[in-house]
Amino acid sequence: MSKTNIEYPMPGNDRDLYSGLIRLHVLHHAVREPIFGLGMADELARHGYRISPGTLYPLLHGLEKRGYLRSTAVQNGKSRRKVYRATAAGRKALQLAKSKVRELFRELIEGK
Numbered sequence: 001m002s003k004t005n006i007e008y009p010m011p012g013n014d015r016d017l018y019s020g021l022i023r024l025h026v027l028h029h030a031v032r033e034p035i036f037g038l039g040m041a042d043e044l045a046r047h048g049y050r051i052s053p054g055t056l057y058p059l060l061h062g063l064e065k066r067g068y069l070r071s072t073a074v075q076n077g078k079s080r081r082k083v084y085r086a087t088a089a090g091r092k093a094l095q096l097a098k099s100k101v102r103e104l105f106r107e108l109i110e111g112k
């Protein structure tokens, strides 16, 4: 997987359409393990979501502001990085979202 700092436009400029999916994806990983911006950008790129730091960092801040994530500053060599974990509210929100995703999946993919 390549790692660059260039701006990644979403396919067809449909970023608004995917923003909720990206948030759920971020939340999913933050429930499983501590996440940080660049690592999450790589993970999203692996799934075909090309998201620039200028988009991802405000997204992470927004999730923290809403109480879904909590950040701590971690020393990483000479630099400090922000590490995010899901809060109890974030876990609960993801749990509720899962049933919505399941329902949407049934209709979109399985045609039910």
Ligand SMILES: [Zn+2]
Pocket (backbone or CB within 6 Å): 025, 029, 043, 047
């Ligand atoms: Zn993932």
